[in-house]
Amino acid sequence: xxxxxxxxxxxxxxxxxxxxxxxxxxxxxxxxxxxxxxxxxxxxxxxxxxxxxxxxxxxxxxxxxxxxxxxxxxxxxxxxxxxxxxxxxxxxxxxxxxxxxxxxxxxxxxxxxxxxxxxxxxxxxxxxxxxxxxxxxxxxxxxxxxxxxxxxxxxxxxxxxxxxx
Amino acid sequence: xxxxxxxxxxxxxxxxxxxxxxxxxxxxxxxxxxxxxxxxxxxxxxxxxxxxxxxxxxxxxxxxxxxxxxxxxxxxxxxxxxxxxxxxxxxxxxxxxxxxxxxxxxxxxxxxxxxxxxxxxxxxxxxxxxxxxxxxxxxxxxxxxxxxxxxxxxxxxxxxxxxxx
DNA sequence: ATAATTGCAAAGCTTTTGCAGCGAG
DNA sequence: CTCGCTGCAAAAGCTTTGCAATTAT
Numbered sequence: 001x002x003x004x005x006x007x008x009x010x011x012x013x014x015x016x017x018x019x020x021x022x023x024x025x026x027x028x029x030x031x032x033x034x035x036x037x038x039x040x041x042x043x044x045x046x047x048x049x050x051x052x053x054x055x056x057x058x059x060x061x062x063x064x065x066x067x068x069x070x071x072x073x074x075x076x077x078x079x080x081x082x083x084x085x086x087x088x089x090x091x092x093x094x095x096x097x098x099x100x101x102x103x104x105x106x107x108x109x110x111x112x113x114x115x116x117x118x119x120x121x122x123x124x125x126x127x128x129x130x131x132x133x134x135x136x137x138x139x140x141x142x143x144x145x146x147x148x149x150x151x152x153x154x155x156x157x158x159x160x161x162x163x164x165x
Numbered sequence: 166x167x168x169x170x171x172x173x174x175x176x177x178x179x180x181x182x183x184x185x186x187x188x189x190x191x192x193x194x195x196x197x198x199x200x201x202x203x204x205x206x207x208x209x210x211x212x213x214x215x216x217x218x219x220x221x222x223x224x225x226x227x228x229x230x231x232x233x234x235x236x237x238x239x240x241x242x243x244x245x246x247x248x249x250x251x252x253x254x255x256x257x258x259x260x261x262x263x264x265x266x267x268x269x270x271x272x273x274x275x276x277x278x279x280x281x282x283x284x285x286x287x288x289x290x291x292x293x294x295x296x297x298x299x300x301x302x303x304x305x306x307x308x309x310x311x312x313x314x315x316x317x318x319x320x321x322x323x324x325x326x327x328x329x330x
Numbered sequence: 331a332t333a334a335t336t337g338c339a340a341a342g343c344t345t346t347t348g349c350a351g352c353g354a355g
Numbered sequence: 356c357t358c359g360c361t362g363c364a365a366a367a368g369c370t371t372t373g374c375a376a377t378t379a380t
């Protein structure tokens with residue numbers, strides 16, 4: 001899993017005449033050891049719990065590098081901070097359903113959706129490059145049963161919930 | 166056009182026990198006199214060209230108010246700054262095609278797309294609240310003819326073009 | 331009169347950057 | 356030995372906020 005990422009990163013690094021460093025590798029490992037979306041700050045917390053040490057500056061510089069190398073993608077989850085998504089490498093289509101009750105994000109794919117997007121794009125005189133669907137929705141289980149595992153998990157983890165509107 | 170907005174805003178203001186002020190009204194007028202998306206800073210420039218005067222603080226406070234009142238929507242155009250969209254009031258569905266060559270944004274609607282989104286959302290156990298599609302695409306006309314009116318317009322207006330990736 | 335609103339300047343937050351020293355190739 | 360990388364602290368952007376004065380109702 002992470003080996004693949006390292007291989008691809010090393011290719012990029014070599015091509016650009018850059019260098020491999022322990023800090024960079026530690027950050028990359030930390031990012032890709034999970035499939036979760038994260039903000040720079042959340043990543044910083046995860047790094048701090050590691051025995052590897054890297055500065056915030058290096059963290060930001062590495063994030064930019066990974067995005068430039070195409071190994072990481074910035075996504076919009078309606079948060080104030082930039083959010084990064086580490087697993088679009090394995091799934092070309094990248095759509096997110098965001099729960100307005102708890103902020104939980106579900107990634108999904110759908111061939112019909114992609115096809116339709118593709119057609120619409122061409123009809124408007126463009127060639128598709130990247131497409132993402134963002135769906136905000138409320139949890140049916142929470143409405144009918146009064147609770148939802150994702151919400152409970154979010155509370156336990158102390159995540160700040162979406163601001164109501 | 167703008168009257169409708171003012172009416173709806175006044176309702177909101179009354180309901181909340183707030184007050185109507187010249188600054189607020191000037192900002193609202195400036196926002197809705199155009200259909201363009203804008204950032205806080207772009208709006209600030211537009212305000213400055215007006216003979217009305219309002220501070221940046223009031224501008225930000227008014228933006229929050231309008232979003233809270235549901236008259237303005239924050240959207241994500243892949244920019245660093247928050248972008249606001251003034252015309253989702255007239256079109257319930259809100260999808261954006263962003264040109265990666267010049268940053269030009271096309272708003273579009275499509276019934277099939279909405280229907281499909283709706284089905285997918287329900288299948289995942291949620292009830293749809295809001296959905297937006299973001300398509301990044303490159304301009305076919307620019308590829309085939311070597312130029313594109315939107316790109317020329319963007320250059321003339323001195324807009325900063327999308328960073329290439 | 332009363333309480334919301336405004337403008338200013340200061341503070342807050344996230345992210346970027348200049349620079350001297352360090353370290354990979 | 357070179358030149359990229361790192362950490363630090365300072366700076367940069369954008370946005371928010373405390374406060375005294377102002378103003379709508």
